[in-house]
Amino acid sequence: MIIQLEVNTPEKDIQELIEKINQKGLHTNYVVGDNHSIIGVIGDTSKVDLEEIEAQKHVAKVMRVQEPYKKANRAFHPDNTIIDVNGIKIGGGNFVVMSGPCSVESKEQIEIVANAVKTSGSTILRGGAYKPRTSPYAFQGLELEGLELLKLARKATGMPIVTEIMSPNLVEKFVEDVDIIQVGARNMQNFDLLKELGKTQKPILLKRGLSATIEEFLMSAEYIMAGGNSNVILCERGIRTYETYTRNTLDISAVPVLKKLSHLPVIVDPSHATGKSWLVDPLSKAAMAVGADGLMIEVHNDPANALCDGPQSLTPEAFDKLMKELKVLAKALNIDF
């Protein structure tokens, strides 16, 4: 941590500040500049509150040198984390595709889609039971009934299931019922929920918030890991920018950046990233080429009548074509898929 002092800070105040820092068990190194002087702080600063230092008299700016996350940090855990979900490996050079409808609508619908995506090579089934909707008047998901239908589809196909949780009250239920628990973008900083999930051992698929920095994203993973659950899968799904042609802007460079900073697996959701089904194909290929560990793709047997996210859902036919092309691409890239 580096502390930049205001111009003309009295020597006495500098010494007081240095003493205060030393009392936290840290060491300091004071460098006098021509205009600004700085204090270098040495030791484990991950638990030091940057804001507390900023609030000290004569402090102009505080800059972190050490990342504030530890358990999610590749510096301390150089090897890739590989998460095993019923024998399917996520991370570490394996490429996984999770697919299925935005929301579970009926027994027939989820079974048709589940069978179709399985045939095309998807190994994990996604489907929404509880849906976060901007409008209180929009379809909110089949909820408990949706969970039951997902379980039936799992039984029928053998595919593990991933679905979104929205409330800390449902953690116990989800741990029992599903294979991967998804935390949506809007709940990335729902810290009470993250803390509850940290107490379980269930794989968590954590989506990046709409305006979360990469560091904040990793700090949310750290919340879950600090609680004791290190099975976290990161998911880039588009960020909010000024561009409105696409619903969000897929931050494709976040994938190699996250993989450099962290050992956790990183997947991409091209469906939510843009909100347009015709962009899912090129973006899926880009995600594979850039080094993602997998994809999460919305597939619906009848997009025009889907109860949500129809505009971004692929038909089973389009999904099948995409999967075939991804397999050719994987070979060229030496990816195991």
Place this chain on the structure above:
Amino acid sequence: MIIQLEVNTPEKDIQELIEKINQKGLHTNYVVGDNHSIIGVIGDTSKVDLEEIEAQKHVAKVMRVQEPYKKANRAFHPDNTIIDVNGIKIGGGNFVVMSGPCSVESKEQIEIVANAVKTSGSTILRGGAYKPRTSPYAFQGLELEGLELLKLARKATGMPIVTEIMSPNLVEKFVEDVDIIQVGARNMQNFDLLKELGKTQKPILLKRGLSATIEEFLMSAEYIMAGGNSNVILCERGIRTYETYTRNTLDISAVPVLKKLSHLPVIVDPSHATGKSWLVDPLSKAAMAVGADGLMIEVHNDPANALCDGPQSLTPEAFDKLMKELKVLAKALNIDF
């Protein structure tokens, strides 16, 4: 709602689409353009899912004409909502200042600050008991004990209290204990929490999310109101932009925009908007001049030793000076303060 069709959409498909819309109890008006044709949809479209329409074959784009919020909409409720909190009126030309420390730290601290801000003319006491922190290793608030200390400070000063809720599990407790329940920026789209708050009659102070559009902000207010609770206070607290000198960018024009679109009171939080205490003074004055119904300001007796948000907290002396100047300003602006 206006539906723009793709170039060369077959007449048969257009008729099918029109029929589908008519079946929803809406009327249509079909306009043939030189290149693009459009369908105007007439009737109450607030409950029609825009995405469902977008997913139809040959639909190029869908544009809303009617706002998707109804209860929060000034068009349907022209008069300003005035919320009464123990005799203190919020909205409708009254100017209210809520102030106090970022987090409640001790009985002594909250009492010193409460008395100070009361003396300066603040009428509502703010203080954090449960704190949403980016890092799992940062101070998370005194929680239940913090609530108790706030209640003691209320008893001592007579000021109503406002504090932040983070979990739907605590709604009952908060309804009993506090006077205004605050929903923080990170939870603006925590829909489960909003739904629970909609079942109460407690005033809710809803903060705008870091990257929430004005429409999304009003839709979150609509969630609470749709549940039956129309006591919602909107709070602009800065949005995330590319500029990093300030922590966030105060969207000052959001204040008059929100007041035009909605009848709900709108206050401004200049402390979180920038993260710098020396900006609180000019931004508070700007907020009053632009037409806000009030302010929420962080005050701490000893910012350098605050357990959170020290850099943005005013000392009681600086706060007192600001309040005096705001009173002069209010007079020039014909504001009741």
Place this chain on the structure above:
Amino acid sequence: MIIQLEVNTPEKDIQELIEKINQKGLHTNYVVGDNHSIIGVIGDTSKVDLEEIEAQKHVAKVMRVQEPYKKANRAFHPDNTIIDVNGIKIGGGNFVVMSGPCSVESKEQIEIVANAVKTSGSTILRGGAYKPRTSPYAFQGLELEGLELLKLARKATGMPIVTEIMSPNLVEKFVEDVDIIQVGARNMQNFDLLKELGKTQKPILLKRGLSATIEEFLMSAEYIMAGGNSNVILCERGIRTYETYTRNTLDISAVPVLKKLSHLPVIVDPSHATGKSWLVDPLSKAAMAVGADGLMIEVHNDPANALCDGPQSLTPEAFDKLMKELKVLAKALNIDF
């Protein structure tokens, strides 16, 4: 164009507005809604000023249906534009790599780099002579001398050269000296420069502005094309967002979007998109996979002593490795490279 009227607009004023529009040679279609009424405007609205309509009394909002660009619009020119630069084809299924140093520094440097990138398979040589620098105190390029060195390198290697122009005063000189004229991101809306370039027939490589929407980007291409020069190559090079880990955020989905909306070739600059050399490799592959027509990559023989953009420059060795891998990828994607 669709005009949304304010609630309760008097019939008389609506008729006046309709008449005003009809006088511009356009047709109107008036649709009465439950709350808002709308006027559909039919005919060539590309030359109608949206702002003029917005300024009319009782107009609540104006929405375009037709895109405001015509010459750059795929709807009117379905076939891909292919630009021929000394026999090298850009666009229409050909993949081209332009590479070289950020700035030309010496005869020796440009020749070493030019020979190296040619050997690796690059067919166009890039190099900066006039450099747009944020600081007036930074190296501003070798200017005229840089141009001469580029011409020598072209002579030595046979590669066409592309370099950036910053002033309308230099158009004549650049037309004579270089093969492709580059307009940088900061000058994307330097309309005087665009107009001058529109009078030439030289291929123009137009970079997207840091905060330009896709529509504004295409409107700048339209400026050049409206002047009579249809040889425009679009270049996505990252946009400005709140994320600061990378210098900019590569908007990878802009590539398929631009190719859908326009017939112009689209290339990607992964070097400027992130400012970090280790990200050039994965982003180049992503750009190819997503459907770009080519790449522009910075290569420097000695990045640590480069006079600009060292941190984002590849060494010739790293560039050679990347080119080999791109060739394998191209085969899997059926791309001609």
Place this chain on the structure above:
Amino acid sequence: MIIQLEVNTPEKDIQELIEKINQKGLHTNYVVGDNHSIIGVIGDTSKVDLEEIEAQKHVAKVMRVQEPYKKANRAFHPDNTIIDVNGIKIGGGNFVVMSGPCSVESKEQIEIVANAVKTSGSTILRGGAYKPRTSPYAFQGLELEGLELLKLARKATGMPIVTEIMSPNLVEKFVEDVDIIQVGARNMQNFDLLKELGKTQKPILLKRGLSATIEEFLMSAEYIMAGGNSNVILCERGIRTYETYTRNTLDISAVPVLKKLSHLPVIVDPSHATGKSWLVDPLSKAAMAVGADGLMIEVHNDPANALCDGPQSLTPEAFDKLMKELKVLAKALNIDF
């Protein structure tokens, strides 16, 4: 300047780097941390290229301590710059209003507006002769004829005139004809233009670019000042964010920030900031309350028939009402207006 080294950088390479820095006439201070080590660089680093340092082997990150601008920097010039335009003082506690039409359209129009705004208390006349328009098909201004009409209006009213320049070729003409030369947001980093303006002594009104950081904005002022012209007026006019209700987002806190960092006068353009005339009134008051040195406001005698920016133009009547209210506000704020 602080250089953060990669983990495990060999001692030999560190010494080489230190030597390289020392050779630039700077001093270094090497601090060994637990994980990361840092090098503090002491001396005048404003002319050191941050990118060059970043490109060195083993450099993880470089952070500036000293601001990169010197002439625009309040640290080196504590007193407010006051610019005198024909006896009208800008900066240093004086409040100035520049107003007039977006574009000059006719002798009659500019004279009507000029007389009206003068009567209301505006002291400087604005009006566009050369107009930067997103579309090549939109009205581009009366150009030379517009300049002549402005000069006539100046003669008739005695008000100095400010108008926008778009090309370095017109600098000589503008120096002769106008009193303040405006550089628009799109040209904030048109460095060739800035350099030409730096050679004059004419007051320059420099608008902030749509996505320019505060530091980049000050660096563009530095370009003009480095050339020898220190008469720069800064103008905040809204930045581009994800919010689309307003055309741009007025960054109101930029005003006190700019005034803290720099000694230059800072004015606000509320018309372009939002694109909506009904927001000009509250935002003008907010700008005065926050500490701006003045305003630039668009006024048109007939907004519905304005050739540009009609939706954001005030009528003379609305402008007059605003000016009266600003005068009351100024008194309460002890501002000289």
